[in-house]
Amino acid sequence: MHELTTASQLAKLRAEELDVGLVRHPCDTVGLESSEVVHRRLGVVLPAGHRAAGQEVVRLRSLDGSPLVIFPREMAPRLYDHMLEACRDNGFLPGAIRHARNPHFVHGLVMSGLGAHLNEEPYDELPAGLVWRPIDEPWLTWSTSAVWLPVQGGEVATAFAAAALAGLREVGHA
Known part of the structure; x- marks a missing residue:
C-alpha cells in the first residue's frame, strides 16, 4: 500500500x-x-465569516472573486482542469489560486481568509472557525x-x- x-x-x-x-x-x-x-457530492470549506458561510447551500457564483485553494495540478491534471472549468462555467472566477495538498495546510489557508476550498463533506469535524457547505451544483462530485x-x-x-x-x-x- x-x-x-x-x-x-x-x-x-x-x-x-x-x-x-x-x-x-x-x-x-x-x-x-x-x-x-x-461519487461523492462536493461542497466548499469556508471561513465562518465568509459572505457565503451563512447559506445552507452555496452557489459557485456566490464565491466569485474569492481566492481558491486547490491541490497542485500535477497531482491529477484532468481533474484540476475539470474543477477550474466547472468554477468558470458556473460564475466563479477565483481572485487568486493557491495550491496545497496537506489538509491541515489547506485548513490554515482557508481559516486565514486566503481561499475557499472545494472538497467532499469532511469525515471529521472541521477546526473551529471553518464551515463546510454543499454547493448547489449537485452534478459536481468527486x-x-x-x-x-x-x-x-x-x-x-x-x-x-x-x-x-x-x-x-x-x-x-x-
Whole structure:
C-alpha cells in the first residue's frame, strides 16, 4: 500500500510497478480495467465569516472573486482542469489560486481568509472557525474508481476493488 497521487498511480500502473490504484476522475484510464465509479457530492470549506458561510447551500457564483485553494495540478491534471472549468462555467472566477495538498495546510489557508476550498463533506469535524457547505451544483462530485492493467488483473485486483468501493460507500460515496 502506498499513498500516491492519481497521476503517480497511473504512471506506476503503466510501468507495471503497481497492481491496483484508486483514482479520481476525470483521468486517462485508456488501456486499464476499471471498477464501477462511485461519487461523492462536493461542497466548499469556508471561513465562518465568509459572505457565503451563512447559506445552507452555496452557489459557485456566490464565491466569485474569492481566492481558491486547490491541490497542485500535477497531482491529477484532468481533474484540476475539470474543477477550474466547472468554477468558470458556473460564475466563479477565483481572485487568486493557491495550491496545497496537506489538509491541515489547506485548513490554515482557508481559516486565514486566503481561499475557499472545494472538497467532499469532511469525515471529521472541521477546526473551529471553518464551515463546510454543499454547493448547489449537485452534478459536481468527486468520482473515484479502482483501476488496473488487464494483464495484472484477476482475482486480487477485483477483490481489492470491491473492498475499496465498499469502504468508500461506507463513508458516503454512492
